[in-house]
Amino acid sequence: MLFMVGIESPADEMQAFGIVIPVFEKLGYGCFSAADSQEEILFKAKEAILLTAEEVINDGHLVDSLNEGYRDYQTLHPKFDQWLALEVPLEALKAKQKRLNITLSESQIVRIDSFVAFHREFKDRSDFLAKAADKLMNSAESVRSCSKVGD
Template sequence: MLFMVGIERPQDNHTAWGIIVPAFEELGYGCISAADEQEEVLYRAKEVILLMAEEVIADGHMLSMLNTGFVDYRTKYPEFTEWLAIEVPVEGLKGKQKRVNITLSEPLLARVDAYVGFHHEFKDRSDFLAKAADRYMQSK
């Protein structure tokens, strides 16, 4: 997923590089970090995005709500003079798995299994049902 990351240059040798990821504010989270050295900025930005994405999942939000793409935040955050668009693979993060029992008709279950068997982007029946439910909820 693409994230816009604001970078604030240190004012002197005793302050750190500031990092902000405004996309999380849409869900009511603040996502900030700091790096002591310029070389650490990208690593720290990716680290804080992954940490916050885990928190978002744990709180029951859908990661797709963070997918804002390219947004120009310069006027909203003038102290952050540099902006990076970085790709962070948050889609692979998943919350703690929980087993549930569901009831489906045998014909529907057979269709699901056949579909999963033919479409290898799904690991198994559970993966298909989870992704189908997520897509349905995103469309509403």
């Protein structure tokens, strides 16, 4: 799917590049990020799009309604002085599960299973591993903001 991405150039070397993906606003979501360098802009924009799209899907919305193609958002977001079109495939986010083969030591498996049995917020080993991976990836992000407006 094609997303229009706005980039706000930093005023000085101590500021980051601002990133906005306005199409999510029509569903009541804000999608923003920042990049410390020009090289990071595409990665940070794609990451923000994927995270916001995942939230949109989890909230029961159809992401296909966001498929507007090229659109000029400059008048709505005048601080963003550069715009680019970024193709981001969202098919992988749709609600299907995919089996994955991983290798863990027997002691890790026993520890994980014991942890999951005691902590009822996890449905099973796979749920635990998925949530642990999400938590680690989210904690590694320096700047990310994508949330439903009003939250």
